Amino acid sequence: MPDHIPAEALRRFMTGIYEAAGVPAADAALVAGLMTEADLIGADGHGVFRLAQYVRRMRAGGMNPRATPRIVEERPASALIDGDNGLGHLATTMAAHTAIAKARSQGVAWCGVRHGNHAGPASLYARMVMEAGMIGLYLAVGSANHLPPWGGLELLLSTNPIAVAVPAGEEPPIILDMATTVAAYGKVKVKAQRGEPMPEGWMIDKQGQPLTDPKRAGEGLLLPIGGYKGYGLALIFGLLAGTLNGAAMGRDVVDFNADDTTVTNTGQAILAIDLAAFGDPGEFRRRVDGLAREIRGSARLPGVDRIFLPGEQSAATRARRAAEGVPIPPPLRTQLDTLADELGAPRLGA
Known part of the structure; x- marks a missing residue:
């Protein structure tokens, strides 16, 4: 079962991670706030889910932290x-x-x-x-x-x-x-991390057959x-x-x-x-x-x-998550803990 993390705790965590990765404080706070908002409205492929990837790109030289x-x-x-x-x-x-x-x-x-x-x-x-x-x-x-x-x-x-x-x-x-x-690729990545199949109609393989295993997405075509x-x-x-x-x-x-x-x-x-x-x-x-x-x-x-x-269903999701917290599945929580430890930053919820 996912943990439910208060939005403010999630925002503080991401701000700390970005600062530890060399992003100026004001920029870190702005981006962390927008990513928290993404999670609140249910855009799970665009919020904290992307944090490790962004930091990895900055540390590898593919993105400028400053x-x-x-x-x-x-x-x-x-x-x-x-x-x-x-x-x-x-x-x-x-x-x-x-x-x-x-x-x-x-x-x-x-x-x-x-x-x-x-x-x-x-x-x-x-x-x-x-x-x-x-x-x-x-x-x-x-x-x-x-x-x-x-x-x-x-x-x-x-x-x-x-x-x-x-x-x-x-x-x-x-x-x-x-x-x-039909589906954004971020949704495919979320399905892969959670070990869930994709619905038919999201992707096909190069023979035109339905592809439902998100771990094989690299072999397929979005529709x-x-x-x-x-x-x-x-x-x-x-x-x-x-x-x-x-x-x-x-x-x-x-x-x-x-x-x-x-x-x-x-x-x-x-x-x-x-x-x-x-x-x-x-x-x-x-x-x-x-x-x-x-x-x-x-x-x-x-x-x-x-x-x-x-927009109505996203607004309803936002209201619910603002009250109950943002769901963080166990595989994502493990990834975030590892990231925090690598950067010497506080873990989520610490």
């Missing part, structure tokens, strides 16, 4: 940020804050990132924009290629996710966060959402978040799950839309409320208890 992200191209409604090969959360947070500031004066703003790294769940950054009273959109190039072009065998594309966060009034915000594959349509979305999102920024796409993408030393040059993009640029923000929020109620109250198929809107 990075200084900076703006390298800028116009009134856009910016390109170079992440200095640091923890991906740093450059992507900078992109979100820059987009918010620019959208306040320009109405909309687009910020791209190059030389970044894996930055956790997409919704974190769309929500940053939403919490500033705007609509936020986030795109990214995944950190390893697991998706072939439609009808092909060569892994030239990744899970390339999208997140969109839309503020409401009295109703909860609408927050979509999805990969362009796109909606067949060829998902392949098309993965390509377009990668062009916008990667190629446009001078970040990696196609054969240039480095598998950061298998390679700890090569710079990944991961790309992301954030769009901020100021509600006030399109009318009365209060009226927009009321209309979102009305639509949410229409959808939730609409006729259901037999056996369906409730129609959910995007």
Whole structure:
């Protein structure tokens, strides 16, 4: 059975690990906070699960623990940020804050990132924009290629996710966060660590047969959402978040799950839309409320208890884990204890 760790204890633990690995205190706290939030909302493949991998990459030279992200191209409604090969959360947070500031004066703003790294769940950054009273959109190039072009065998594309966060009034915000594959690869890694099989439909082998053993994932291909349509979305999102920024796409993408030393040059993009640029923000929020109620109250198929809107189940998970703690399975707990001992940092819950 997993241990349930209070979110604050998890955040303190990760902050201490990062500081022990040479990350400046302010950066360590920022990244640890975002990773804790990932665990709270149920994005288990993007929170503390990734800690040992990030630290391993920093210690092997593949990632810069003392990075200084900076703006390298800028116009009134856009910016390109170079992440200095640091923890991906740093450059992507900078992109979100820059987009918010620019959208306040320009109405909309687009910020791209190059030389970044894996930055956790997409919704974190769309929500940053939403919490500033705007609509936020986030795109990214995944950190390893697991998706072939439609009808092909060569892994030239990744899970390339999208997140969109839309503020409401009295109703909860609408927050979509999805990969362009049926399952994100982080979910495959979580299944492997827990010794659980994958459902059919996540992956196939190179003969086109279902692959359900996550420990054989390196032999398989992730399946796109909606067949060829998902392949098309993965390509377009990668062009916008990667190629446009001078970040990696196609054969240039480095598998950061298998390679700890090569710079990944991961790309992301954030769009901020100021509600006030399109009318009365209060009226927009009321209309979102009305639509949410229409959808939730609409006729259901037999056996369906409730129609959910995007983000509602993550919000419920967050409320539950905030009260009960974040579940840490025994294999992950062992990995974290080993990491803490290697760095001379306090163990989780110590």
